[in-house]
Amino acid sequence: MLPAAPDEWTIFEAAHLLRRAGFGGSPDEIKVFHALGRKKAVDALLAPDEALDAFPLPEWASREVAAEEMRERAMEVREMRQRTRDMTPEQADRTRRQFNQQRQRESRQRSAEAQGWWFERMLKTKAPLREKMVLFWHDHFATSFQKVRLPVLLIQQNELFRRYATGSFKDLTHEIVKDAAMMLYLDTQSSKKGKPNENFAREVMELFTLGEGNYTEQDIKEAARAFTGYQINRGNGAVTHNRRQADNGEKTIFSRKGKYDGDGVVDLIFEQSAASRLIPTKLWEYFVAENPPKEGIDALAKSFKDADFKIEPLLREIFLSKSFYAEKVMRDQIKSPIQYLVQMFKELELREAPEAYVLSAQQQLGQVLFMPPNVAGWDWGKAWINTNTLLSRYNVAGFITKGSQENEPVRNDGDGDGMMMEMEERKPARLGNAMKRAERNWAGPDYEKVAPRALREDPEKLIDSLLFRFFQSPLGPKEREAFVEYARSKKGAVFTNKETGELCHLILSTPQYQLA
Amino acid sequence: MKTRREFLRSTVLGASASWTVPMFVERTFADLHMGARDLATQPVTGKDGTILVVLQLAGGNDGLNTVVPFADDAYHKARPRLAKREKEIITLNDYVGLNSSMPYLGSLFKEGNLGVVQGVGYPNPNRSHFVSTSIWETADIENRSNTGWIGRYFDNACSGADPTVGISLNKTQPESFGALKNPGVCLSSPELYRWIHGGGEKAQAEEFFASLNSPEDDDLPAEGASIDMPAGGKVGGIQGESNLAFLERVAMDARVSSAKILELAAKHKTKVNYEGTPIARSLNMVSRLIAGGMPTRVYYVSHGGFDTHNQQVNSHDRLLGQLDRALKSFFADLKAQGNAERVVLMTFSEFGRRVGENASAGTDHGRASCLFLAGEGVKGGLYGKYPSLTDLDQGDLKHTVDFRGVYASVIQGWLKTNAKPILKGDYPTMPIIG
Numbered sequence: 001m002l003p004a005a006p007d008e009w010t011i012f013e014a015a016h017l018l019r020r021a022g023f024g025g026s027p028d029e030i031k032v033f034h035a036l037g038r039k040k041a042v043d044a045l046l047a048p049d050e051a052l053d054a055f056p057l058p059e060w061a062s063r064e065v066a067a068e069e070m071r072e073r074a075m076e077v078r079e080m081r082q083r084t085r086d087m088t089p090e091q092a093d094r095t096r097r098q099f100n101q102q103r104q105r106e107s108r109q110r111s112a113e114a115q116g117w118w119f120e121r122m123l124k125t126k127a128p129l130r131e132k133m134v135l136f137w138h139d140h141f142a143t144s145f146q147k148v149r150l151p152v153l154l155i156q157q158n159e160l161f162r163r164y165a166t167g168s169f170k171d172l173t174h175e176i177v178k179d180a181a182m183m184l185y186l187d188t189q190s191s192k193k194g195k196p197n198e199n200f201a202r203e204v205m206e207l208f209t210l211g212e213g214n215y216t217e218q219d220i221k222e223a224a225r226a227f228t229g230y231q232i233n234r235g236n237g238a239v240t241h242n243r244r245q246a247d248n249g250e251k252t253i254f255s256r257k258g259k260y261d262g263d264g265v266v267d268l269i270f271e272q273s274a275a276s277r278l279i280p281t282k283l284w285e286y287f288v289a290e291n292p293p294k295e296g297i298d299a300l301a302k303s304f305k306d307a308d309f310k311i312e313p314l315l316r317e318i319f320l321s322k323s324f325y326a327e328k329v330m331r332d333q334i335k336s337p338i339q340y341l342v343q344m345f346k347e348l349e350l351r352e353a354p355e356a357y358v359l360s361a362q363q364q365l366g367q368v369l370f371m372p373p374n375v376a377g378w379d380w381g382k383a384w385i386n387t388n389t390l391l392s393r394y395n396v397a398g399f400i401t402k403g404s405q406e407n408e409p410v411r412n413d414g415d416g417d418g419m420m421m422e423m424e425e426r427k428p429a430r431l432g433n434a435m436k437r438a439e440r441n442w443a444g445p446d447y448e449k450v451a452p453r454a455l456r457e458d459p460e461k462l463i464d465s466l467l468f469r470f471f472q473s474p475l476g477p478k479e480r481e482a483f484v485e486y487a488r489s490k491k492g493a494v495f496t497n498k499e500t501g502e503l504c505h506l507i508l509s510t511p512q513y514q515l516a
Numbered sequence: 517m518k519t520r521r522e523f524l525r526s527t528v529l530g531a532s533a534s535w536t537v538p539m540f541v542e543r544t545f546a547d548l549h550m551g552a553r554d555l556a557t558q559p560v561t562g563k564d565g566t567i568l569v570v571l572q573l574a575g576g577n578d579g580l581n582t583v584v585p586f587a588d589d590a591y592h593k594a595r596p597r598l599a600k601r602e603k604e605i606i607t608l609n610d611y612v613g614l615n616s617s618m619p620y621l622g623s624l625f626k627e628g629n630l631g632v633v634q635g636v637g638y639p640n641p642n643r644s645h646f647v648s649t650s651i652w653e654t655a656d657i658e659n660r661s662n663t664g665w666i667g668r669y670f671d672n673a674c675s676g677a678d679p680t681v682g683i684s685l686n687k688t689q690p691e692s693f694g695a696l697k698n699p700g701v702c703l704s705s706p707e708l709y710r711w712i713h714g715g716g717e718k719a720q721a722e723e724f725f726a727s728l729n730s731p732e733d734d735d736l737p738a739e740g741a742s743i744d745m746p747a748g749g750k751v752g753g754i755q756g757e758s759n760l761a762f763l764e765r766v767a768m769d770a771r772v773s774s775a776k777i778l779e780l781a782a783k784h785k786t787k788v789n790y791e792g793t794p795i796a797r798s799l800n801m802v803s804r805l806i807a808g809g810m811p812t813r814v815y816y817v818s819h820g821g822f823d824t825h826n827q828q829v830n831s832h833d834r835l836l837g838q839l840d841r842a843l844k845s846f847f848a849d850l851k852a853q854g855n856a857e858r859v860v861l862m863t864f865s866e867f868g869r870r871v872g873e874n875a876s877a878g879t880d881h882g883r884a885s886c887l888f889l890a891g892e893g894v895k896g897g898l899y900g901k902y903p904s905l906t907d908l909d910q911g912d913l914k915h916t917v918d919f920r921g922v923y924a925s926v927i928q929g930w931l932k933t934n935a936k937p938i939l940k941g942d943y944p945t946m947p948i949i950g
Contacts (some may be wrong), residue, residue: 506721
């Protein structure tokens with residue numbers, strides 16, 4: 001067990017827990033959270049009072065509708081084959097192309113809906129740790145719209161992550177073997193007896209459970225044979241294990257012989273000692289700090305194994321530990337773009353986000369939901385920041401804090417005027433319009449609430465209040481004094497909401513604000 | 517070009533009489549004068565150094581329809597709908613010719629300023645866009661490296677350089693810029709590459725912003741920053757550097773480069789016409805920055821859309837035409853500036869396409885492809901052996917030239933430094949430069 005922290009805690013520690021185990025909160029939310037005491041606050045995070053289905057899925061993402069659509073699709077494909085049979089090759093190509101283009105349009109539209117749905121959930125949820133863990137699993141078992149192409153499969157995988165958010169990692173890994181999005185992403189869908197595809201077998205060991213160096217190439221080859229025969233039924237989306245396509249022969253994996261199937265391999269994996277170290281290490285990096293100390297991971301690995309790979313006790317141990325609240329840990333994590341955005345909205349007490357703008361901001365800042373760059377997920381920490389993304393963060397903050405009235409909008413890709421790269425596909429016109437609408441209509445935060453008029457009469461109090469809102473820690477005295485001076489110069493008749501927005505923008509345009 | 521410290525001293529100190537510069541910045545200046553001892557040593561750049569422009573053809577360029585083996589029956593057989601006939605190409609020799617969408621490159625070849633490297637690839641190629649791009653950018657075929665090949669060049673050969681030693685005209689930093697010490701800077705658009713204040717008392721707020729984003733002390737080690745170990749992550753970073761120190765450093769790099777780049781972008785007007793395509797705009801920007809005398813050694817630009825699975829002919833010819841016209845404007849512009857002989861441009865793409873066309877008159881992900889080196893510093897001609905179109909590996913061309921050999925030729929021949937520590941090995945070079 002990690003040495004525990006006492007139940008008494010400071011409001012800064014409470015804010016730290018809410019930032020790391022969630023997406024932060026408004027000053028009032030932090031005060032309520034602090035009043036619970038450390039232990040009850042951790043309990044509240046781990047046992048949230050919010051149903052798993054509290055946020056209804058987009059209609060097309062429900063299992064029933066999805067299955068119905070799949071049947072229709074299969075029929076359409078058959079019909080199109082019939083129709084193109086008598087056409088010239090050119091005509092047939094054109095028909096097929098039109099068919100595919102329409103599919104792609106719909107798929108892009110749905111991807112954007114799914115991205116908006118999840119972002120809104122993160123912003124509004126009363127179960128922030130759960131959503132933060134969903135993001136953790138999405139990064140860990142990374143799959144992307146770019147290869148999977150069917151948004152419904154990713155949103156259902158997202159629901160899987162929510163069900164298992166703090167549950168058994170072992171059970172979740174068993175589920176992932178039969179998850180349709182993962183099967184398409186890592187090619188288990190097309191892995192057949194006699195021609196096994198090693199993609200999933202390799203990643204499940206290297207990235208998902210054991211880590212490099214804890215298996216042999218032979219283990220991968222043999223495990224790949226065991227992951228054959230899993231198929232997605234194109235008629236209803238169900239995953240089945242087709243005995244005829246599966247390699248049922250004897251395999252030798254981790255020096256054990258047996259006629260293993262996919263589940264058998266997962267069971268074998270969890271008998272390896274490395275399986276109890278990888279996730280504690282990643283969780284430490286995700287919630288606490290990079291480069292975890294060996295003793296810390298030793299302690300957690302033991303707890304993890306004793307708990308039969310359940311996540312909940314592991315998180316409790318971390319959030320109640322002394323190390324989690326160490327001085328060098330607090331406010332020293334570079335926010336991911338998603339953390340940055342959600343936390344900023346919460347701190348500004350915004351309940352709604354300009355949806356298309358948020359998606360565009362994710363692209364500019366380098367983390368688009370449902371589109372991790374590869375199976376290893378995103379690179380965290382310093383990798384989020386370069387000169388371009390840092391300036392983009394400052395400018396996104398400018399747009400959000402000030403609203404659209406006199407702001408030069410941060411331009412979207414492909415809108416023509418700027419020097420834009422054509423790295424990604426151009427966004428469909430509809431999304432481009434939504435983006436323009438979002439830019440035109442964004443009113444900005446309610447500054448009467450964020451910085452009440454009375455407070456503006458006292459620059460010192462105003463700054464302290466805003467610094468607590470945005471940093472939840474005492475900022476260096478020099479920086480504080482600089483902001484106080486700025487506020488002083490704006491005091492009195494000119495200190496309108498516009499000046500408040502400007503001040504907030506400056507406070508957010510700092511290296512310090514990039515840290516959580 | 518100013519170093520970080522010089523920048524602070526001249527620009528902000530000059531303005532420090534204004535109340536908007538807070539005390540903590542002013543106090544820093546006293547330290548800065550003391551700190552002049554580690555004034556960065558500038559690499560050979562400025563007005564006369566050589567410059568490399570790396571141009572990525574993103575998506576996997578079809579080498580077969582770029583440098584066309586028109587005389588090969590196997591080519592026409594494999595691509596009944598896509599193959600270029602002899603009259604549709606610009607002949608380079610009796611076997612290959614350039615896609616006729618590239619008349620400028622054709623003339624460059626005749627003038628002896630275009631090197632065409634054929635059959636470029638690497639062992640055990642990967643058909644994933646991402647992995648293969650990463651391999652090209654890190655020059656590590658195991659794809660395990662934390663740093664990129666250009667970043668390692670910055671680290672090894674440009675110690676103490678200004679952050680603008682490398683400029684990527686991209687939204688995000690290309691993996692090839694990944695460095696331990698100096699990863700260069702990126703920008704997607706010069707107009708947006710700045711802190712956007714948006715109304716109000718702009719000058720005041722911007723100055724205040726500037727002071728907020730000047731680190732109190734940039735704590736780079738005094739003696740040329742010798743760093744042995746990466747701090748982890750694909751971007752590298754300085755060992756032991758705290759996250760805040762890192763953020764302050766990037767903020768400072770952004771400020772220094774943003775001010776300079778905006779100034780130059782606004783100042784220099786090109787007399788040459790460029791098309792409105794993204795690649796032409798990017799190259800226009802590069803040429804303006806070169807004209808402005810940036811100390812940049814390597815520029816990085818991207819031209820996307822080469823993932824031509826469907827109806828390839830129109831899209832591929834169009835992309836190559838855009839490339840050709842952009843390069844034509846770019847080199848004409850450099851010539852007008854008197855900088856033509858300082859610049860070599862190299863293209864690359866993560867892989868080529870399959871030899872045979874697919875059912876939708878497109879091509880799928882393949883392996884070996886060609887790349888171009890252009891500029892007055894290039895010894896024009898054909899390099900490498902065109903891969904056999906009949907001796908294939910699962911339908912794909914077998915590479916005849918390792919891309920790291922091309923990098924080595926550029927690093928040694930053009931950037932004039934030892935390639936071995938940068939590429940972490942010896943690769944056979946070709947006499948394509950000089």
